[in-house]
Amino acid sequence: xxxxxxxxxxxxxxxxxxxxxxxxxxxxxxxxxxxxxxxxxxxxxxxxxxxxxxxxxxxxxxxxxxxxxxxxxxxxxxxxxxxxxxxxxxxxxxxxxxxxxxxxxxxxxxxxxxxxxxxxxxxxxxxxxxxxxxxxxxxxxxxxxxxxxxxxxxxxxxxxxxxxxxxxxxxxxxxxxxxxxxxxxxxxxxxxxxxxxxxxxxxxxxxxxxxxxxxxxxxxxxxxxxx
Amino acid sequence: xxxxxxxxxxxxxxxxxxxxxxxxxxxxxxxxxxxxxxxxxxxxxxxxxxxxxxxxxxxxxxxxxxxxxxxxxxxxx
Numbered sequence: 001x002x003x004x005x006x007x008x009x010x011x012x013x014x015x016x017x018x019x020x021x022x023x024x025x026x027x028x029x030x031x032x033x034x035x036x037x038x039x040x041x042x043x044x045x046x047x048x049x050x051x052x053x054x055x056x057x058x059x060x061x062x063x064x065x066x067x068x069x070x071x072x073x074x075x076x077x078x079x080x081x082x083x084x085x086x087x088x089x090x091x092x093x094x095x096x097x098x099x100x101x102x103x104x105x106x107x108x109x110x111x112x113x114x115x116x117x118x119x120x121x122x123x124x125x126x127x128x129x130x131x132x133x134x135x136x137x138x139x140x141x142x143x144x145x146x147x148x149x150x151x152x153x154x155x156x157x158x159x160x161x162x163x164x165x166x167x168x169x170x171x172x173x174x175x176x177x178x179x180x181x182x183x184x185x186x187x188x189x190x191x192x193x194x195x196x197x198x199x200x201x202x203x204x205x206x207x208x209x210x211x212x213x214x215x216x217x218x219x220x221x222x223x224x225x226x227x
Numbered sequence: 228x229x230x231x232x233x234x235x236x237x238x239x240x241x242x243x244x245x246x247x248x249x250x251x252x253x254x255x256x257x258x259x260x261x262x263x264x265x266x267x268x269x270x271x272x273x274x275x276x277x278x279x280x281x282x283x284x285x286x287x288x289x290x291x292x293x294x295x296x297x298x299x300x301x302x303x304x
Contacts, residue, residue, distance in 0.1 A: 057295055064292065093295070100297045107243045146240065146298060180241065 046087030105180025
């Protein structure tokens with residue numbers, strides 16, 4: 001179970017992700033965006049942060065970096081690609097996932113714990129997780145998911161909305177939507193469900209004394225797929 | 228040759244910054260302002276003498292990087 005975390009100029013959750021992956025048993029390597037080849041990996045992570053200072057559009061410049069071609073090839077062969085926060089934005093900008101992350105509806109940077117409903121367990125990211133609602137952390141200015149009505153239909157028809165913002169009881173409603181995201185969408189899969197992009201940060205919820213442990217559940221499950 | 232491009236949000240796409248600007252203008256006394264939509268302006272210096280060819284290149288750039296066609300339109304001036 002080898003993982004790689006890609007570092008872009010301006011990434012700032014790369015080390016947190018490295019700590020989380022290693023804590024649960026991944027052999028993780030950090031990869032610089034200017035490299036062209038990926039180390040042998042079972043999982044590629046595009047971490048959170050502000051790659052290229054969010055210039056032009058969040059994730060747009062990182063989405064054209066040298067390493068991305070290898071990430072696209074890796075994903076095409078069925079490799080697991082996880083994009084968190086800015087990583088999710090990069091995945092939409094590369095076209096690996098549909099839609100776009102727009103500025104939050106209330107024009108505020110949001111940094112708080114949220115609950116998300118796990119909609120689909122028929123995939124390697126959530127397959128053996130007992131809980132239906134996870135408490136994770138969000139910290140973003142552009143998390144307002146938007147896509148065309150055709151894309152939304154495609155996501156729904158194929159059951160690709162991975163996680164939705166909800167309340168503690170798992171109720172998905174307007175009140176539990178922190179950023180204006182279309183239908184409370186917090187994360188989505190590609191059709192094959194090997195690519196997951198989501199705004200919440202599981203790597204920030206891996207210590208019961210500091211935060212919470214629902215992120216631990218996520219990483220332990222991910223690792224179980226490779227045992 | 229310098230080619231100018233304007234990128235705007237498509238109709239119906241939420242523009243929170245534009246709305247904040249509109250509300251500020253209203254608050255400043257510009258009560259006639261109904262709506263503000265914020266966009267981007269690019270000036271691309273292309274090493275190309277033929278204007279038509281330069282614009283074809285810039286159009287390709289717009290589709291691949293300068294605009295996100297899910298939410299934005301572009302216009303080459």
